[in-house]
Amino acid sequence: MDRSWYTRLTIIVAVTLGTLWMLVPTYYSFFKLDRADRNNVAKLQEVLPAWAPPAKYRLSLGLDLQGGIHLVMHVDMKTATTKKVERRASSMVSWVETKKLGALETPDVNPDNNRVTLTVKDPATAEAIQKGLLEAFQDFSLVSRDGAQIVLEFDSAALAGSSEEALDMAILRIRQRIDKWGVAEVQISKLGTDQIQISLPGQSDPEQVKELIGTTAQLEFRIVATDSSAFATMYQSTPPENPALIRLVQQGDSPDSPPGPFLESEDNKALLAYVAGKVAAPQKVLTHCVQEAGPKRKCAKYQTYLLDAANVPGDLLKGAWFPGAPNAQGQYYVAFEMQPEGAKQMGELTGKNVRRQMGIVLDDNVMSAPTIQSEISDSGTITFGRMGPEAKDYGKLLATTLQSGALPAPVTIGEIRQVGASLGDELIKKGTLAAGIGLLLVVLFMALYYRVSGLVADVALILNGGLILAGLAAFGATLTLPGIAGFVLTLGIAVDANVLINERVREEIALGLSARKAVDAGYDRAFWTIFDAHVTTLIAGFILMFTGTGPVQGFATTLIIGIIASLFTSIVVTRLITTYLVHGRNSSTVSV
Amino acid sequence: MQIIKGKTNIDFISKRKIAILVSSIVNIAIIVGIAIFGFNFGVDFAGGTVVELKFKSAVTAQQVREGAVSGGLHDPTVQGIGSADENSFILRMGGVTQLTPESEAAAEAAIRGLGEVVSVSKNLDNGLINVRFKNKVEPEAIKTAVAGSGTGVNEVKAIGESASGFDYQVVSAGMADKVKTALKSGMAGTEFEVRRIDYVGPQVGQQLRNKGIMALLWAMLAILIYVAFRFDLKFGPGALLAMLHDVVMVAGYFLVTRREFNLTSIAVLLTIIGYSINDTIVIYDRIREEMVKYKGKPLPEIINIAVNDTLARTILTSGVTALSLIGLLIYGVGEIFDFAAAMLVGIVVGTYSSVYIASPLVIWLDERAHEKEAHGGATAKPA
Numbered sequence: 001m002d003r004s005w006y007t008r009l010t011i012i013v014a015v016t017l018g019t020l021w022m023l024v025p026t027y028y029s030f031f032k033l034d035r036a037d038r039n040n041v042a043k044l045q046e047v048l049p050a051w052a053p054p055a056k057y058r059l060s061l062g063l064d065l066q067g068g069i070h071l072v073m074h075v076d077m078k079t080a081t082t083k084k085v086e087r088r089a090s091s092m093v094s095w096v097e098t099k100k101l102g103a104l105e106t107p108d109v110n111p112d113n114n115r116v117t118l119t120v121k122d123p124a125t126a127e128a129i130q131k132g133l134l135e136a137f138q139d140f141s142l143v144s145r146d147g148a149q150i151v152l153e154f155d156s157a158a159l160a161g162s163s164e165e166a167l168d169m170a171i172l173r174i175r176q177r178i179d180k181w182g183v184a185e186v187q188i189s190k191l192g193t194d195q196i197q198i199s200l201p202g203q204s205d206p207e208q209v210k211e212l213i214g215t216t217a218q219l220e221f222r223i224v225a226t227d228s229s230a231f232a233t234m235y236q237s238t239p240p241e242n243p244a245l246i247r248l249v250q251q252g253d254s255p256d257s258p259p260g261p262f263l264e265s266e267d268n269k270a271l272l273a274y275v276a277g278k279v280a281a282p283q284k285v286l287t288h289c290v291q292e293a294g295p296k297r298k299c300a301k302y303q304t305y306l307l308d309a310a311n312v313p314g315d316l317l318k319g320a321w322f323p324g325a326p327n328a329q330g331q332y333y334v335a336f337e338m339q340p341e342g343a344k345q346m347g348e349l350t351g352k353n354v355r356r357q358m359g360i361v362l363d364d365n366v367m368s369a370p371t372i373q374s375e376i377s378d379s380g381t382i383t384f385g386r387m388g389p390e391a392k393d394y395g396k397l398l399a400t401t402l403q404s405g406a407l408p409a410p411v412t413i414g415e416i417r418q419v420g421a422s423l424g425d426e427l428i429k430k431g432t433l434a435a436g437i438g439l440l441l442v443v444l445f446m447a448l449y450y451r452v453s454g455l456v457a458d459v460a461l462i463l464n465g466g467l468i469l470a471g472l473a474a475f476g477a478t479l480t481l482p483g484i485a486g487f488v489l490t491l492g493i494a495v496d497a498n499v500l501i502n503e504r505v506r507e508e509i510a511l512g513l514s515a516r517k518a519v520d521a522g523y524d525r526a527f528w529t530i531f532d533a534h535v536t537t538l539i540a541g542f543i544l545m546f547t548g549t550g551p552v553q554g555f556a557t558t559l560i561i562g563i564i565a566s567l568f569t570s571i572v573v574t575r576l577i578t579t580y581l582v583h584g585r586n587s588s589t590v591s592v
Numbered sequence: 593m594q595i596i597k598g599k600t601n602i603d604f605i606s607k608r609k610i611a612i613l614v615s616s617i618v619n620i621a622i623i624v625g626i627a628i629f630g631f632n633f634g635v636d637f638a639g640g641t642v643v644e645l646k647f648k649s650a651v652t653a654q655q656v657r658e659g660a661v662s663g664g665l666h667d668p669t670v671q672g673i674g675s676a677d678e679n680s681f682i683l684r685m686g687g688v689t690q691l692t693p694e695s696e697a698a699a700e701a702a703i704r705g706l707g708e709v710v711s712v713s714k715n716l717d718n719g720l721i722n723v724r725f726k727n728k729v730e731p732e733a734i735k736t737a738v739a740g741s742g743t744g745v746n747e748v749k750a751i752g753e754s755a756s757g758f759d760y761q762v763v764s765a766g767m768a769d770k771v772k773t774a775l776k777s778g779m780a781g782t783e784f785e786v787r788r789i790d791y792v793g794p795q796v797g798q799q800l801r802n803k804g805i806m807a808l809l810w811a812m813l814a815i816l817i818y819v820a821f822r823f824d825l826k827f828g829p830g831a832l833l834a835m836l837h838d839v840v841m842v843a844g845y846f847l848v849t850r851r852e853f854n855l856t857s858i859a860v861l862l863t864i865i866g867y868s869i870n871d872t873i874v875i876y877d878r879i880r881e882e883m884v885k886y887k888g889k890p891l892p893e894i895i896n897i898a899v900n901d902t903l904a905r906t907i908l909t910s911g912v913t914a915l916s917l918i919g920l921l922i923y924g925v926g927e928i929f930d931f932a933a934a935m936l937v938g939i940v941v942g943t944y945s946s947v948y949i950a951s952p953l954v955i956w957l958d959e960r961a962h963e964k965e966a967h968g969g970a971t972a973k974p975a
Contacts, residue, residue: 074796076715079720083751412720418789441919485924489935493913496913536818536870539815547803
């Protein structure tokens with residue numbers, strides 16, 4: 001036994017202990033918690049011993065094993081874009097009229113190529129109108145002009161922008177709605193340019209999913225109450241059960257925070273439940289989501305707004321846009337236009353409430369609450385104090401919010417995979433049984449066929465199995481049904497490495513080498529073959545991981561972790577033990 | 593214990609021509625078969641709706657099918673899964689939404705009955721009807737009219753107005769809902785539980801299929817580059833052909849058995865690629881080693897030695913991997929059973945192809961190289 005043997009022994013013991021340690025949260029979540037609490041990280045953290053890894057490092061099950069809904073939504077960009085072009089075309093007509101450049105016939109929109117054909121009533125004015133329109137409507141370019149006929153095309157760059165806008169908007173809305181249900185581990189991500197992927201573990205009610213796309217976004221403008229001391233009063237008279245979760249704040253920290261005092265919490269559901277029934281109608285309480293920095297736009301916390309009854313519905317809005325550049329005073333702004341009926345109502349609402357805040361409410365969430373500077377009727381602007389990239393981001397979001405009330409991008413479901421919890425439980429049982437049988441057969445076979453060397457390989461195999469589970473837990477990956485199949489397959493590949501080594505050792509012994517030399521030669525000669533074989537499988541695994549979705553990705557993750565673990569267990573671990581058996585005990589024979 | 597006692601000396605190489613001939617014929621037959629009959633694409637790729645039901649009392653697939661049809665479903669496929677006493681069935685329908693080629697005309701007629709229509713456009717993939725009415729219409733009235741024509745409606749949205757009219761979008765309800773209502777009316781008195789719904793839109797299906805094919809191609813390319821880098825370039829074509837052979841053979845499993853070809857099948861094919869090359873590499877490694885050891889020996893002989901030397905390992909590895917799949921074959925339901933069965937086919941053909949396809953190709957390429965050299969030498973000499 002040389003020193004390097006002891007070094008390797010230390011490493012292996014450390015890895016084994018680390019593996020067991022890493023599996024502690026998983027053990028607790030499956031065997032110490034009730035079935036219903038399996039996804040409850042907070043509860044798991046409570047029961048975990050202090051020395052264990054944090055609860056988030058537990059092995060979580062894929063949607064196919066624990067039940068839940070995976071869905072892909074499709075944003076119908078074509079309809080959304082056609083609508084947008086139509087709206088822009090009709091504002092061209094009104095723009096030409098207000099600028100007194102002449103008059104246009106009803107524009108003709110071709111939905112296939114997003115072209116607008118405008119016919120000028122008096123051909124003499126066509127030149128001036130064309131010039132003016134191209135300056136004012138920069139998202140359009142000139143295709144052709146034939147006498148009194150001007151053909152404009154909606155710019156493809158603007159098109160891409162509006163697709164992205166619609167997608168962002170849809171994600172925002174979906175997140176708001178899911179937040180309202182209080183689902184624990186929701187994952188929402190973009191897929192390509194017009195799809196959204198959502199995972200809802202533990203959910204099995206498709207009716208709820210329909211709610212996501214079922215109703216169109218509701219936008220409204222509602223005046224913010226001047227006196228919000230009602231929050232302070234209710235906080236004192238009936239304090240919340242958990243004052244750490246629901247707090248009373250005097251002064252907001254974000255430009256969109258409500259005027260103080262207001263309530264604040266990380267849990268929207270709890271917050272709404274607390275205020276429910278505590279404010280007399282017609283006033284009502286809605287929340288504002290303070291977004292985390294970063295592309296995910298997750299809500300960090302929620303703050304309460306007290307709103308009066310006076311409002312204008314958002315579907316009376318004609319359009320909104322963010323020019324992306326500051327106005328003459330150096331302030332960024334979002335411009336919007338109202339439909340004729342909307343202009344009347346908006347004039348009334350803002351005329352009476354100058355100097356007060358007007359909440360822009362989308363699906364019961366206060367997005368922003370600008371102060372009304374003067375009466376607004378058919379068009380207005382919202383300026384905001386933010387600067388630089390933050391202003392651009394905010395302006396885009398605000399314009400999209402307004403636009404979504406005026407023009408929702410239709411969302412349809414592209415893919416739903418829904419697994420009931422009972423099926424999931426059955427699949428876990430069958431899956432573990434199947435994997436168990438496979439593992440047992442392989443272990444038995446190896447022990448019978450290679451005797452002691454087979455047992456050594458079995459030890460490595462079991463360690464490999466543990467490493468896969470611990471690896472999945474450590475990387476926050478999920479175990480899926482195909483993942484279980486991948487687990488079984490990986491064990492087959494891991495055993496193959498030991499078959500290669502042992503066959504090689506047998507050959508060397510047949511050639512007349514001593515036990516020690518045969519073992520060394522066997523391991524050395526087999527190493528590169530095993531390495532190559534592992535790397536090629538690893539390549540297939542990585543490609544599967546990057547191209548696959550959902551459960552198939554689970555298969556790839558398991559395969560990748562298993563293959564890497566196998567290089568360690570079937571070469572390093574078995575060699576250490578075999579070296580001890582042959583060198584350490586100075587044995588002249590090796591049992592293969 | 594030993595499977596093969598002592599050294600074997602089987603002449604694999606002499607049978608290479610017949611093996612390649614048989615393999616080529618089978619491969620071509622499978623490719624032609626795929627071209628003619630196609631795969632039985634699962635919903636992953638074809639789009640459509642799959643609903644898994646578990647009944648509380650004993651029913652047959654025939655009863656479920658009849659119940660579904662009498663409840664108003666158009667041509668569902670019903671298949672029992674698991675053992676008979678589980679009473680579990682899979683219902684598969686082509687459509688994703690209730691707006692189908694069968695019901696769209698009736699839906700349009702119902703809409704046109706409501707007032708003067710400027711234009712109607714239908715998007716069957718997403719189950720949408722966009723309609724522009726000359727005058728304002730109540731969305732609720734549109735909903736009732738379309739639902740009355742047999743197409744369930746999720747929602748009717750008013751999506752704006754313009755000079756030429758008022759726009760509405762009819763979003764039809766999903767097929768899965770229809771399954772529930774159809775079975776409740778068609779099989780009154782039986783209780784069942786909906787255990788799983790898979791619903792894939794045709795566009796998504798097509799995307800998934802394209803992605804799957806791309807994944808296979810990328811994997812082959814990447815592995816080939818690795819082989820070319822680690823081995824001699826002349827090992828490349830053999831490895832590639834063995835890989836293609838195995839993929840085609842496993843595809844043949846799906847073709848012949850008519851089992852569903854879906855995302856899991858792609859995972860199987862990718863694993864088979866890895867496995868196939870794995871097997872090939874073990875033998876190639878040995879060939880390379882023996883080439884150094886027995887310098888001067890003819891290549892066919894060297895290959896025969898290499899294949900014979902690794903024979904025990906080849907059989908053992910295939911056997912052990914197959915052993916590990918037994919549990920999945922017994923307890924795997926649906927996709928997982930197919931996974932295990934297709935893997936088993938892959939393991940068998942993968943082993944065969946490493947011996948009979950990959951290795952002989954090295955000889956063939958080597959002979960070609962020698963011929964070229966000889967020719968080159970002959971023309972060069974006179975000068």
